[in-house]
Amino acid sequence: MTSTHPTAQTLDIIKLNVRLANGRRLLRDVSLTLKPGEVRALVGESGAGKSMIGKAVLGILPNNLDISEGEIILEGAHLNAMTPSTRRKTVAKMSSLIPQDPLTALNPVRKIGPQITDPLIRIHGWSADRAMKRARDLLDRVHIRAPERVMASYPHELSGGMRQRILIAAAFAPSPRLIVADEPTTALDVTVQKQILKLIRELQRETGTAVLFVTHDMGVVAKISQQVTVLFAGRVMEDAPTQQVFEAPSHPYTQALIKATPTLNAVTKSFSPVPAELIAELHSDIAKIDAAYDAGDRA
Amino acid sequence: MADVLTKPFRRRATPMNLRLWLPLVWIAVVAAAALFAPFIAPHDPLAQDLMLERLPPAFMDGSEPGHWLGTDSLGRDVLSRMIYGARIALFVSLIAATATCIFGSTLGLIAGFYGGWPDRIISRLVDIWMAFPPVLFAVLLVAVMGTGLGSVIAAIALIDWTRFARVIRAETMVQARMDYVDSARIGGARRAATLVSEILPNVLPSIIALLMLEMGIAVIVEAILSFVNLSISSDDPTWGSMIAEGRGSIHFAWWVLLFPLITLFLTVLSFSTLGEGLKQHFDPVHK
Amino acid sequence: MLAKTILIRLLSTAVTLFGVAVVVFTLIRVAPGNPISMMLPPGATQEDIANLNALYGFDKSLPEQFVIWLGGVLHGDFGTSITLRRPVSELVLGRLPATLELSVMALTIAVALGGFVAVIGARKRGTATEVGLDLTSGAVLSIPDFLWGLVFVLLFGVLWPILSISGRIDPRIDFDFTTNFYLIEGVLRGRFDVVGSTLSHMLMPAMSLALPLAAMIAQLLKQNLKEVLVQDYTTLARVRGFSETSVILREALRNAALPTIALIGVQFTFLIGGTVIVERLFAYEGLGNMAIDAVINRDLPLVQGIVLLFAALFTVINLLVDLSYTFLNPRLRNG
Numbered sequence: 029m030t031s032t033h034p035t036a037q038t039l040d041i042i043k044l045n046v047r048l049a050n051g052r053r054l055l056r057d058v059s060l061t062l063k064p065g066e067v068r069a070l071v072g073e074s075g076a077g078k079s080m081i082g083k084a085v086l087g088i089l090p091n092n093l094d095i096s097e098g099e100i101i102l103e104g105a106h107l108n109a110m111t112p113s114t115r116r117k118t119v120a121k122m123s124s125l126i127p128q129d130p131l132t133a134l135n136p137v138r139k140i141g142p143q144i145t146d147p148l149i150r151i152h153g154w155s156a157d158r159a160m161k162r163a164r165d166l167l168d169r170v171h172i173r174a175p176e177r178v179m180a181s182y183p184h185e186l187s188g189g190m191r192q193r194i195l196i197a198a199a200f201a202p203s204p205r206l207i208v209a210d211e212p213t214t215a216l217d218v219t220v221q222k223q224i225l226k227l228i229r230e231l232q233r234e235t236g237t238a239v240l241f242v243t244h245d246m247g248v249v250a251k252i253s254q255q256v257t258v259l260f261a262g263r264v265m266e267d268a269p270t271q272q273v274f275e276a277p278s279h280p281y282t283q284a285l286i287k288a289t290p291t292l293n294a295v296t297k298s299f300s301p302v303p304a305e306l307i308a309e310l311h312s313d314i315a316k317i318d319a320a321y322d323a324g325d326r327a
Numbered sequence: 328m329a330d331v332l333t334k335p336f337r338r339r340a341t342p343m344n345l346r347l348w349l350p351l352v353w354i355a356v357v358a359a360a361a362l363f364a365p366f367i368a369p370h371d372p373l374a375q376d377l378m379l380e381r382l383p384p385a386f387m388d389g390s391e392p393g394h395w396l397g398t399d400s401l402g403r404d405v406l407s408r409m410i411y412g413a414r415i416a417l418f419v420s421l422i423a424a425t426a427t428c429i430f431g432s433t434l435g436l437i438a439g440f441y442g443g444w445p446d447r448i449i450s451r452l453v454d455i456w457m458a459f460p461p462v463l464f465a466v467l468l469v470a471v472m473g474t475g476l477g478s479v480i481a482a483i484a485l486i487d488w489t490r491f492a493r494v495i496r497a498e499t500m501v502q503a504r505m506d507y508v509d510s511a512r513i514g515g516a517r518r519a520a521t522l523v524s525e526i527l528p529n530v531l532p533s534i535i536a537l538l539m540l541e542m543g544i545a546v547i548v549e550a551i552l553s554f555v556n557l558s559i560s561s562d563d564p565t566w567g568s569m570i571a572e573g574r575g576s577i578h579f580a581w582w583v584l585l586f587p588l589i590t591l592f593l594t595v596l597s598f599s600t601l602g603e604g605l606k607q608h609f610d611p612v613h614k
Numbered sequence: 615m616l617a618k619t620i621l622i623r624l625l626s627t628a629v630t631l632f633g634v635a636v637v638v639f640t641l642i643r644v645a646p647g648n649p650i651s652m653m654l655p656p657g658a659t660q661e662d663i664a665n666l667n668a669l670y671g672f673d674k675s676l677p678e679q680f681v682i683w684l685g686g687v688l689h690g691d692f693g694t695s696i697t698l699r700r701p702v703s704e705l706v707l708g709r710l711p712a713t714l715e716l717s718v719m720a721l722t723i724a725v726a727l728g729g730f731v732a733v734i735g736a737r738k739r740g741t742a743t744e745v746g747l748d749l750t751s752g753a754v755l756s757i758p759d760f761l762w763g764l765v766f767v768l769l770f771g772v773l774w775p776i777l778s779i780s781g782r783i784d785p786r787i788d789f790d791f792t793t794n795f796y797l798i799e800g801v802l803r804g805r806f807d808v809v810g811s812t813l814s815h816m817l818m819p820a821m822s823l824a825l826p827l828a829a830m831i832a833q834l835l836k837q838n839l840k841e842v843l844v845q846d847y848t849t850l851a852r853v854r855g856f857s858e859t860s861v862i863l864r865e866a867l868r869n870a871a872l873p874t875i876a877l878i879g880v881q882f883t884f885l886i887g888g889t890v891i892v893e894r895l896f897a898y899e900g901l902g903n904m905a906i907d908a909v910i911n912r913d914l915p916l917v918q919g920i921v922l923l924f925a926a927l928f929t930v931i932n933l934l935v936d937l938s939y940t941f942l943n944p945r946l947r948n949g
Binding site for chain 3: 451452454455457458459460461462463466467468470471540543544547550551554555556557570574577578581584585588591592595596599600603
């Protein structure tokens with residue numbers, strides 16, 4: 029936990045750039061690290077590129093995006109240097125995804141059980157019995173009553189909250205080193221959100237899995253993470269321990285984000301949107317950076 | 328469900344010009360051959376010459392000058408028969424497809440627009456018609472009506488109207504549910520007038536595409552009926568009778584089958600490509 | 615719920631079949647040309663004709679004839695063939711296996727070929743390969759089975775003669791069939807010469823029938839696969855380490871298949887309808903070939919029997935397709 033050697037990190041992203049075919053950058057020199065067992069929140073408004081970082085790690089960005097520039101090192105493995113098939117297998121062995129929308133993330137024509145056990149058997153090489161037992165145990169752990177019956181059900185027979193708990197169980201099932209949680213509570217209603225968040229935090233602590241938690245909600249950030257990366261327009265604005273970010277945010281954008289979060293300001297009931305002047309200022313900064321980058325690129 | 332499925336799938340947009348022009352050029356060639364047959368055919372299509380039977384085409388050994396595509400087992404010139412065959416093929420496809428189109432589209436529009444018992448009767452008729460194997464139905468009809476071009480045309484219209492009726496019925500039902508039809512009706516338009524002025528123009532692209540498709544099908548049906556010897560007199564030069572003749576002497580004179588087959592192939596392909604191309608061209612949504 | 619649906623469909627099927635019976639009965643009775651006179655030797659007396667007419671029931675009024683015929687049909691008696699002088703049911707059932715083997719073989723080829731091309735197309739989506747496959751299948755589906763049959767005759771019967779272009783089996787093969795399912799019986803009894811000869815005769819007509827349907831399947835299935843392959847559960851499968859091909863086959867195919875299954879159902883009846891001319895083209899001894907002979911020979915009872923059998927086959931297939939559609943979609947099953 030205290031080692032500073034790069035290979036001791038679960039995830040190490042170094043100067044990652046994601047570009048469209050026309051050269052426009054969507055991620056700008058993003059660097060971040062994730063220590064084993066750590067939860068890092070990736071926070072920003074929509075379009076900030078926070079989901080894109082998770083997708084770049086997992087290798088599920090659309091084909092028209094170029095991610096060749098920069099390094100993604102997962103448990104010491106340089107992902108960008110690998111062939112697509114090796115990369116896919118490496119990522120699958122070490123990481124999982126908790127998706128955003130539980131209603132669309134389960135295959136509607138397949139029963140729940142195989143959807144959890146399939147990857148365990150076919151990718152991780154487990155025996156069917158072991159996979160079944162693991163699935164049952166984890167479903168039990170995420171407070172699903174009658175796991176056997178649920179495993180024999182189809183997704184449409186279950187509620188949204190139940191499906192998200194199933195997806196959490198499926199993500200933890202292969203004991204991954206890293207879990208990317210892509211706004212896992214956004215599609216759920218508020219009461220369910222709290223349970224899900226609590227569940228992820230508990231399981232994360234029990235298993236010691238590192239979590240890259242993508243969210244737009246500073247309130248969620250406060251509840252779940254130890255580290256925060258604040259993003260704006262594909263650029264890291266602030267990278268600091270969570271406590272420090274809330275007590276003494278160094279970047280004006282972070283300050284504005286905190287002010288704009290209703291749940292954090294519930295007591296004072298005074299929250300205000302991020303000021304337009306600030307946004308404009310940040311955009312003009314980024315334009316300058318891009319111009320310098322393009323000039324360097326051409327040289 | 329069936330209506331949606333039998334509709335031709337929209338294909339990837341390739342250069343519209345080529346998709347429309349290539350088939351048009353071929354159909355123009357066939358049409359020109361049909362119109363000017365007496366002037367361009369090198370021989371009388373019916374003239375038999377047993378001294379010149381089964382001559383190979385001009386590019387092969389043993390061919391006879393003047394018989395470019397060879398002769399059949401009765402010594403008749405293949406090219407000339409093909410040129411005259413274009414007359415019958417185009418005549419049948421034009422008349423039969425138009426008749427089928429008018430008959431089937433009318434029933435489809437009525438069923439889709441009025442619903443209720445007209446729809447029930449027409450839909451039941453379609454069901455019954457669809458339970459017949461079409462070729463057997465055609466053979467049966469021609470047998471009942473007697474051989475001849477008139478019977479062939481009537482048989483095509485009496486069998487294939489369901490193709491139009493099904494598609495146009497489904498599209499009319501969709502159109503009839505749309506707002507503009509309601510507003511036209513509230514505006515005092517009579518129902519029948521609404522059908523003609525509001526709905527017909529919107530289903531026209533489909534009708535045109537189906538009409539083109541049907542012209543290709545009519546050529547095939549005529550060929551099939553000629554093949555089973557039920558079209559017109561087997562001496563007459565039709566592509567189908569040439570194919571039947573070619574099938575019979577396949578091991579001695581394959582060219583008697585090959586050339587009409589290529590012609591038929593290109594003609595059918597042209598009509599269906601043209602229909603699909605025109606549909607996209609006219610369709611306001613996908614233009 | 616399901617039982618009620620089936621009941622309604624069965625009743626509707628019965629009405630349709632009754633309609634078919636009426637149409638075919640009426641058509642044949644108004645046909646010119648007396649079938650009886652064709653049967654008799656020259657110089658037959660009026661009495662002979664009257665006797666035969668009475669034997670086949672042609673002396674009664676049309677509605678009477680229809681009721682008598684329909685009554686017989688409901689008891690499994692389809693009358694006697696005029697030309698072949700044997701019970702229609704026996705003749706028709708004797709030929710049915712040949713047509714069924716051909717149709718099912720064609721369907722199998724169409725599904726395998728079309729499915730394969732669809733998967734390749736989905737796998738290579740957005741590339742020149744996909745465009746090429748689209749254009750090819752577009753052209754293939756607009757050419758009907760009859761023309762494909764002729765193309766195959768030229769290709770594999772003449773140019774590169776590796777297949778047989780007429781009949782159902784080599785007549786020199788000495789084999790005592792107990793059923794008319796030549797292919798199945800050959801396989802079950804381990805007679806590879808029988809299987810080989812049957813396949814050699816069946817492959818070209820089956821391919822002719824299969825090609826247009828294969829092209830339709832390739833287009834529709836690929837389109838639906840592409841729609842499914844952007845769904846979240848396929849992304850999740852990729853994250854879990856499954857290859858793109860594996861994602862297509864295991865996650866996407868069943869979700870994308872429902873429209874294709876409906877298409878196959880509708881088109882399978884068209885395919886069986888196509889056997890009539892394709893059997894004729896390849897002199898394949900099936901129902902369709904017999905039907906054309908029966909029409910040409912004015913063999914009324916036989917024509918009626920065959921048409922009714924085809925109609926029954928078509929409606930039963932449509933019913934089965936609707937049921938399989940319900941069965942394959944879990945959301946409809948409990949509904």
